[in-house]
Amino acid sequence: MTRRPTMRDVANAAGVSLMTVSRVVSGEPRVAPETIAKVEKAVRELGYQRDDIARNLRTKDRTSATIGLVLDDLANPFFATMARAVEDEARRRGYLVLVGSTNDELERERDMVSAFCAHHVDGLIVVPTAGSHTFLRARMKSGTKVVCVDRPAKGLDVDTVTVDNQEAAFRAVTQLLDHGHTRIAFLGDQHDIWTQQERFAGYLRALASRGIAKEPDLIRHGLRAKTDAHTAVLSVMGLPAPPTALFTSNDLITTGVVEGLGQLRQAGQPGTGSVALIGFDDVALADQLQPPLTVVSQDPAAIGTTAANLLFARIAGDESPPRSVVLLTRVVTRGSGELRPVAEDAAPRP
Amino acid sequence: MTRRPTMRDVANAAGVSLMTVSRVVSGEPRVAPETIAKVEKAVRELGYQRDDIARNLRTKDRTSATIGLVLDDLANPFFATMARAVEDEARRRGYLVLVGSTNDELERERDMVSAFCAHHVDGLIVVPTAGSHTFLRARMKSGTKVVCVDRPAKGLDVDTVTVDNQEAAFRAVTQLLDHGHTRIAFLGDQHDIWTQQERFAGYLRALASRGIAKEPDLIRHGLRAKTDAHTAVLSVMGLPAPPTALFTSNDLITTGVVEGLGQLRQAGQPGTGSVALIGFDDVALADQLQPPLTVVSQDPAAIGTTAANLLFARIAGDESPPRSVVLLTRVVTRGSGELRPVAEDAAPRP
């Protein structure tokens, strides 16, 4: 292991000044062709590569050509797809991407933002956790651009990319109502997450629009893992008056619920074969399930691309007022959301 | 937008020298308690944060506390899960992670490694593309540690984490043979990828062990996208003598094939309901399919964790000879791999 060569080394090897090497390496125009050749030869022989860290220190605008991506969980397909889209936009512009998962913990988010800023990221794309985000103001004041994605950040007025969560949930639940369901369960993630609140609000609004009162037994929040959802569906389906339809508020929960229903069906529990289901977020193989899964589909790649474009516009100097972009979702009708309630599932007569 | 405060600013505000601020910020022991208090007050008031980039420049060992993760595609659940595991190990040690997808293109990989090294990463975890990786030697000579994961790098002797691809494929195909299949199709990704070669070798070895000759019609390489797999399965099932079993060599292909089979079944094509299938890589909802999907399952999180541990050991100074860790896979038997060939699918009698 040898010491990494510096410009000084290249300059000595090529018999020119350090400054000339700098010019050649940076591709500046006013250098004699023969000099360029000499320097490039030395660069090749020594395996020299410019130190971007040092360059960044001296350079006027202190632009590091790096952005930070702070999201909930990189292992979640939704965020992974979004991350890939962000990464592609970054590469197009010669930017590198630092990435980190917060697990929806505010403290982890703060630490991560702190570390990213210490490494001089030019901008941040953040999936904000629940809680106040005023701490980001200081970062923005010192020049770091910020874009929020999937959720707005509390207490912060910045560019934000979200989808029409509440409206989409309203449409999904309305579709269940249209097929004759009145006992519709809501199975959701932690309720302090903004998207969950919105989707739940859409659920309630749909029920209210038909004059149906919400029933606490049919509402479960805080399902973090697939197994939580699995347990929850067994629980609601075991109620004296079980729901005839389910609305699941993200992909993980949907997956857990499908597994739970599969287990009940196999155990021969009556009625579980015909319970209707609409999930938020599309999932792989949804159309191969029995019945095929109806979902509210959002486009994670488009969300990532949009956020990245907003961020790079800011980095390029855009000073216009913060924008809020709401992308549209669509209900993908495949079958599970169009099942009608069967007699044995109906609520007991008065 | 204000200029970011420096140590000099803090020193002026606290009425001490720059050096004292440096000591306080770095948590050095020999500073008077009152001085610490003064400095910390100034730090808080100015919102000062140490510039890790500058620090890194002067610091003796030039350790950036950053690693680079170079993988095939971050949107692929397999790599996303691996990435999350790497990220967790990095955070535990106070390291940041730069990430990038190569799309299996050597040039993109070279550019990315180059950019990561220019940003002074202490180490790289690389899913190497096909092609010679001797270019990594220069990086390693100048101190960057490298660990390969999922595949070995051609021409490079470094720590590598893989799974028992060939043996696993052999076992999977043998299981199909044990259930009476003789016409088994192989549906694979680009054949220049090492894992694909290994899995194909396992397939061939299993056939050979029963004296079954390989049949070119039943072998399809180069399926990059889900749609390729979809098309390919329609094609093989449309052969005059279609296969009675399929071996799919990664998660994407498996998904595409399941969709293709679903389409055929719906179209009422005879025999497609009973075609056996074993896929490499587990997929979500596999047990909810009809029939439930038998797969070769590997543990992407364990792979990522293992690779990260190897890398950080190297960064910590481990100089022992390169290690090659082979993690084990297991066949998860769920049903689709245990179907027996039915009469109408059998090859025509001579």
Add this chain to the structure above:
DNA sequence: ATGAAAGCGCTAACAA
């Protein structure tokens, strides 16, 4: 316990 000087690898600004 604190400070002054030097310099990490590079570029900005000026000079030749």
Add this chain to the structure above:
DNA sequence: TTGTTAGCGCTTTCAT
């Protein structure tokens, strides 16, 4: 066209 000087924000080394 090329070179010289200064200095980015910090840590190292040495002095006090």
